[in-house]
Amino acid sequence: MLMRKTCITAFVLFALACATQAHAQTPYGIGRAAMPAEIAGWNIDVDRHGDNLPPGSGGVSHGREVFDQQCAACHGARGEGGIGEQLVGGQGTLATPKPVQTVGSYWPYAPTLFDYIRRAMPQNAPESLSNDDVYAVSAYILSLNGLLSADAILDARTLSEVKMPNRKMFVDDPRPDVKNPACMAHC
Amino acid sequence: MTEPTDTGKDIGNDIGATSRRRFLRRSGVLVGGAVIAGGFAASETVVASESGDNLPPNVPEWMKTPGDPMGSQPYGTPSPFEKGVVKNIEKDLPQYLSASGRTPLQDLDGIITPNGLFYERHHAGVPAIDPAQHRLMLHGLVDRPLIFTMDDLRRFPSESHIYFLECSGNPAYKKPYGKTASDLVGLVSCAEWTGVSLKLVLQEAGLQAGAKWVVAEGADAAALTRSVPIEKCLDDAMLVYSQNGERLRPQQGYPLRLLLPGFEGNMSVKWLRRLRVATEPTYSREETSKYTDLMPDGTAREFTFYMEAKSIITRPSGGQRLSAPGFHEISGIAWSGHGKVSRVEVSVDDGKNWQEAQLQEPVLTRALTRFRLPWHWDGQPAVIQSRAIDETGYVQPTLAELLAVRGENYYYHNNAIWPWRIAADGEVTNAYA
Numbered sequence: 001m002l003m004r005k006t007c008i009t010a011f012v013l014f015a016l017a018c019a020t021q022a023h024a025q026t027p028y029g030i031g032r033a034a035m036p037a038e039i040a041g042w043n044i045d046v047d048r049h050g051d052n053l054p055p056g057s058g059g060v061s062h063g064r065e066v067f068d069q070q071c072a073a074c075h076g077a078r079g080e081g082g083i084g085e086q087l088v089g090g091q092g093t094l095a096t097p098k099p100v101q102t103v104g105s106y107w108p109y110a111p112t113l114f115d116y117i118r119r120a121m122p123q124n125a126p127e128s129l130s131n132d133d134v135y136a137v138s139a140y141i142l143s144l145n146g147l148l149s150a151d152a153i154l155d156a157r158t159l160s161e162v163k164m165p166n167r168k169m170f171v172d173d174p175r176p177d178v179k180n181p182a183c184m185a186h187c
Numbered sequence: 188m189t190e191p192t193d194t195g196k197d198i199g200n201d202i203g204a205t206s207r208r209r210f211l212r213r214s215g216v217l218v219g220g221a222v223i224a225g226g227f228a229a230s231e232t233v234v235a236s237e238s239g240d241n242l243p244p245n246v247p248e249w250m251k252t253p254g255d256p257m258g259s260q261p262y263g264t265p266s267p268f269e270k271g272v273v274k275n276i277e278k279d280l281p282q283y284l285s286a287s288g289r290t291p292l293q294d295l296d297g298i299i300t301p302n303g304l305f306y307e308r309h310h311a312g313v314p315a316i317d318p319a320q321h322r323l324m325l326h327g328l329v330d331r332p333l334i335f336t337m338d339d340l341r342r343f344p345s346e347s348h349i350y351f352l353e354c355s356g357n358p359a360y361k362k363p364y365g366k367t368a369s370d371l372v373g374l375v376s377c378a379e380w381t382g383v384s385l386k387l388v389l390q391e392a393g394l395q396a397g398a399k400w401v402v403a404e405g406a407d408a409a410a411l412t413r414s415v416p417i418e419k420c421l422d423d424a425m426l427v428y429s430q431n432g433e434r435l436r437p438q439q440g441y442p443l444r445l446l447l448p449g450f451e452g453n454m455s456v457k458w459l460r461r462l463r464v465a466t467e468p469t470y471s472r473e474e475t476s477k478y479t480d481l482m483p484d485g486t487a488r489e490f491t492f493y494m495e496a497k498s499i500i501t502r503p504s505g506g507q508r509l510s511a512p513g514f515h516e517i518s519g520i521a522w523s524g525h526g527k528v529s530r531v532e533v534s535v536d537d538g539k540n541w542q543e544a545q546l547q548e549p550v551l552t553r554a555l556t557r558f559r560l561p562w563h564w565d566g567q568p569a570v571i572q573s574r575a576i577d578e579t580g581y582v583q584p585t586l587a588e589l590l591a592v593r594g595e596n597y598y599y600h601n602n603a604i605w606p607w608r609i610a611a612d613g614e615v616t617n618a619y620a
Binding site: 039044115119170180184 | 589
């Protein structure tokens with residue numbers, strides 16, 4: 001009996017110790033828990049593998065309509081650039097004196113296109129396009145670059161599968177890469 | 188100028204007639220100084236025709252009547268005579284939502300940049316954020332996803348440090364090159380930052396295994412996103428709410444920004460609203476299509492975080508003029524993302540011979556460092572330049588040395604030595620322009 005009582009007491013003490021320890025894991029006890037729905041509402045990050053791409057889909061032909069309405073005024077009728085950046089062309093120019101860096105010639109990952117359009121475009125009304133429209137306009141821009149056929153439809157899976165031509169041309173930072181001999185006199 | 192109301196009016200946008208007259212007279216005083224800013228030279232003739240009413244032996248007019256009463260400027264602004272010292276913003280850009288404004292380095296002294304002159308770079312304008320409705324969300328590979336209010340963040344132990352911040356593209360490698368120090372490297376500034384160590388905030392949430400990167404997102408219309416290696420986050424990274432003693436200015440990320448000392452400026456995400464702990468970078472547009480460095484062979488360097496050692500002479504510098512042969516102090520700023528500046532060397536003979544400049548103490552890690560060298564100008568044409576050496580032993584390179592390795596298409600991280608040419612008449616210009 002005494003043994004059992006001791007055990008129970010020990011258990012309660014242990015549990016209390018655990019609870020105290022759990023509390024001690026937050027050194028300052030500042031902030032409140034972020035609820036899953038709150039995180040889901042804010043976390044629109046899409047990584048290079050397409051993780052966290054939302055449901056929905058859109059094709060090249062609808063993408064052209066979206067582009068004409070929302071993008072062409074700045075980026076040109078066929079993505080040739082204007083106030084906004086050139087989005088199309090430039091493949092084969094990166095190692096020349098006049099490189100043209102576009103989605104087609106430079107961007108290494110297709111899901112980044114969805115991520116950027118959704119969070120930042122159109123510049124006058126970011127996060128105003130539906131996910132379907134973002135898939136569609138992504139498809140149109142990729143098709144203008146010759147990376148999708150004219151009847152292609154993109155969703156989370158197919159966008160993640162698009163292989164960008166410049167994918168393997170990115171390298172790590174090798175700096176310091178330039179050496180000044182620091183001549184002091186009669187240089 | 189006898190009534191306080193007139194004085195009050197002068198403080199507004201325009202300078203009254205009396206003040207303008209004062210301004211011209213004041214310019215006359217400057218003519219006697221060592222260095223004349225280019226813009227002031229035109230008033231010389233006007234000044235010559237003015238009488239010396241305010242000069243010895245006369246009593247100046249501003250001693251004959253009381254000055255502005257207390258409270259005429261609840262938030263102080265510079266003298267109206269300094270109204271030309273403003274951010275250097277390029278004219279005729281196609282758009283100004285994604286653009287930058289430069290610090291007028293050649294008009295500043297010491298190492299601290301006044302908040303109103305701190306350089307700006309934003310990607311979709313400056314948001315107007317109500318701090319009471321601003322939240323920082325911390326989630327991803329953490330034990331306890333958390334949301335903080337601004338009051339919450341100010342409850343953490345605070346710290347203050349002086350660090351420079353520099354835009355990665357400062358300047359480009361291609362011509363045309365700028366005329367002034369500000370044109371060339373005005374996308375660097377330095378301030379005392381106050382906030383909380385990012386490490387403390389991450390520990391509050393508890394990092395999980397596999398936490399290698401922290402993806403930071405701004406609450407601007409670009410929702411600008413950059414990935415930061417966990418090593419930096421657990422080292423000297425800060426969540427900052429104050430700059431030079433006062434709350435951040437909207438242009439600097441009010442009410443909250445990330446600050447990554449020594450890293451390219453865009454990574455110190457402004458208007459910070461979210462931190463996601465992850466195993467991989469997010470490969471956002473701003474770390475793939477932008478802020479990557481294109482090499483001549485078509486490869487591109489990614490995640491090029493550090494700003495390497497650099498310096499520039501700010502006085503005398505492009506756009507200024509030496510009034511006469513004789514004594515002139517050469518002064519400038521040096522900095523390195525890799526730590527402290529250990530030496531600055533200056534050449535006054537077009538790079539043939541170099542001598543060590545004095546460094547203003549204390550020399551701080553990843554802060555601007557002011558250097559000075561006394562100089563006697565003999566009135567002959569000269570080319571002057573400076574080079575910084577940091578505590579890793581790295582020496583600031585020449586533009587030719589950079590171009591030989593990186594080529595002209597390499598847009599960011601130009602830390603070249605920049606020489607100034609001084610003509611026989613004292614005019615100072617960019618030696619490469």
